[in-house]
Amino acid sequence: MSGIKILWADDEIEMLKPQLFFLEKKGYEVVTVSNGYDALDELKENNDIDVIFLDESMPGITGLETLAKIKETSPNIPVVMITKNEAENLMEEAIGSQIDDYLIKPVNPNQILLTLKKIVDNKRLVSEKTASDYQQEFRKILMDINSGLDVEGWVETYRKIINWELKLDESEVEQMMDILSMQKNEANSEFSKYVVRNYESWLKGDGPTMSNTLMRKKVFPILEENKPTVMLLLDNLRYDQWKMIEPIFMELFKKEDEDYFFSILPTSTQYSRNAIFSGLMPLEIQKMHPDWWLNDNEEGGKNLKEKELLEDQIKRVMRKDIKSEYIKVTNTYYGKMLNDNIQNYVQNDLTVIVYNFIDMLSHARTEMEVLKELVRDEKAYRSLTVSWFKNSPLWTALQKIADKDIRLVVTTDHGTIRVNQPSRVVGDRETTTNLRYKVGRNLKYEKKDVLESVDPHKFGLPKPNVSSRFIFAKADKFFLYPNNYNYYNNFYTDTFQHGGISLEEIICPVVTLVSK
Template identity: 45%
Template sequence: MSAPRILWVDDEIDLLRSHVMFLENKDYEVQTTSNGADAVDYVREDLFDVVLLDEQMPGMDGLETLEAIKEVRPELPVVLVTKSEEEDLMERALGNQISDYLTKPVNPSQILLTCKRLLERTQLRQETLSQDYLESFNEISQALREPLTHADWTALYRKLVHYDLELTEDEGARQIFQDQFKEANREFGNFIESNYADWIDATDAPPDPNRPPLSHEVISEFVLPELGDDPVVFFVIDCLRYDQWRTFEELLHPHFSIETDFYYSLLPTATPYSRNAIFSGLLPVELVDRFPGAWETDEEDEHSRNQHEEPFLHDQLDRHHYGDLSIRYDKLITGKEGQEFAQQATNLTQHDLSAVVVNFVDILAHSRSDSDVLKELAPDEEAYRALTRTWFEHSWLLDSLRTLADTDCTVVLTTDHGAIRSLRSSKVIGDRETSTALRYKYGRNLKCDEEDAIFVRNPKEFGLPRYGMNTNYIFAKEDFYFVYPTNFHHYENLYRDTLQHGGASMQEMILPIATLTPR
């Protein structure tokens, strides 16, 4: 590895020769200059890891030089060395993005520690994280061998997402982590298979700590209790996972106090089931009975099966005796719709409850499956998260939330399901009437490897409608996706490494629901 390179800018640099030699003896390469103009030229023509910049220099002073350096290399760390600690100076320097400042006179050890902190903090942090994870590895492995509750699984998933977000540089530790994540998802699928029917059976009873809140209970448990003097704005972001929410949360913390809870998506973890359940407050089998004909069984166009969310919401509020509320509902699919919405975001506070469905993240997930360009931009989980964050950071949605942060309201934000990179195929046999989704299917006499899927032979036990006497469902576990035997290898390759939902994985089922209160 090459020596870290420091550019030291000071009009009395000759008096600092002993300091420079000290750094060079510590294996730093130090380039010196006595004026700001030359410093900007050096930065433009060469690569440095950090700049030590004197604040008081004739000609271009330190702040002017800092501004010029940031125009050339905005990411380059700059340490301002100053005789003054005036508040105004520090505010202007911080506004120009200095990484640190030192007050003269400085000694060589101060300089060394500052450079070491700036240049090595990423490496040191990764080493600490890697060690922390490796110490947690046995703890997680032991937990996976024990009976876990739904709350235990949520805590474990949160821990895994933490390491997924932070453990980015140590390839060895990350490979161990990814293998353990796969193992955890395998056990999670078995957990869902063993417990889900009991959860559905218990939904008519009073709240049971032995089961998590489910999709059809989101509004009653998390939204209605917030109704009071201030209006409530309820956002449902289609196909948003917890790891993506964590990156959104960072951008919202300056504007809101945030409390994040969790619920579990119903199966299948797909929009027609999970989001209809959120707005109706009903299990899919109950929804079909209460609104015959409102839910089309043709799933070629997924969005056509979510055309009745607004009347479903009104019906649910009526059942909970909130029928006299002023209600607003928006579903935003295109960027133009979102921008128009953001310009009028304050209008949401004119209603007791506003419900807003945001489809972009789901569109992004499906587009990645169909676009070689997006696959190149987001080849793995880390890059997909970064792509989603970049959208949010510059989106009409963030603009809308910032606007709401300046009002007296409560924001409840959640998702209907997550998604998983589907990397392994599972051969499935069914007739022509079998549904077309890749992570779940329903039809007559479906067959596939029972290790790869949850088989539902009695749909009512899972709260699901039956479309014929012999209807059964299968839900993919782990990262499997279903492929028919006909042209198997063609479709196996076509759908491998696409983002899908509908099955039983932590990413699809364990979902954040955040309550945001303006600061």
């Protein structure tokens, strides 16, 4: 291993010549100093130090004092403490001060090598192993994608792709990330064809749990156990984002079950979330509650009756008295109210909390240059989701009820996909503006890019007009009108959108947790 530079501070450096010679033979460069002050000076002048070996007992300032100053100026450089003293309190203090390893004198050359391998080479070795493992898995996933998968097969393949994506995030092997990205595109292309072939039959009951059956299949059955249940719906939460925030939940909760449901089309809040809370398809909502449904082309909020739809579904399906409450958090004021009142909510049989943040994040990223810069790619999108969640009033609220005997169901309404391929659409003034689906009368479009619904009623969707039809974008396509085409292409390429057909938008997590 060459190219690694070690700074070694020890007042008995002359006695360490065999160890230094051993390291140099192995290709390491070693800079030596005899006290803590010189170590700090060397660190100031030398910005390419990779690891520091620090003697605990040196004249002047001690190893621990030197360590504290190193961590102030260079917190990311690994430090190995070397000591004659095995006193427990000393080791505890050193470890508490974030040393990466420690060695007891006399130092054995092989011990030094092992420590260096562990600290410096660890990331490289993990990266190489991850890349090698993915290369072996690549062919199997490719064969699966093209093997005529069923619902379970697609869910499993999607989970595999996401798990590899998260592993490769850590390893930072760019070439492998590019290959995985191509594989995900291929998977989305085949998955879109699968949805086109099967969507209508799913709506007849021959398929996965979908938005309109989610509560009936996944939530209402557990209410029978007479344990307070909190259903947390994080708008726009993708499976990969769930996997990133899952470890935070696991600090306080145990996982009972991790399952999935398929969002209905369009994979947008107006359709999928109303379907979840009503237990009905949009066309059925319009027929049963005409005053509660607004079509895309009608003025007004499209999700203002979720509370009433939920209450109606509980009465219709449960057929018994259920003490329920519906809370919607759309800004920090409502987030604080949730935090203040969370203890009261666990007195209910069912509390539904809809938390709008991830959806706002994806929309804001489209509009704001500073967010585009911050959330450059999928990895950054996931990372920002984690940062938000850790520091949100929501997590603070959940911590307050973690010791209660409750059940927590974490889910979403639909996911979102990063779009990259524009597809031209021509429509009249009544045509909707969504980039992933369109509703209109006189639509002209690239048939290969879409799933078309000439008769929306077959998809359980209302018709704004007699001749209205829906089209849904496949994979990572997005719809653009011919006017100002180049401007909007540049503006929307590489943004997160939803409403169409992709693994990310349709396959949604539904996770059941209990208090530890």
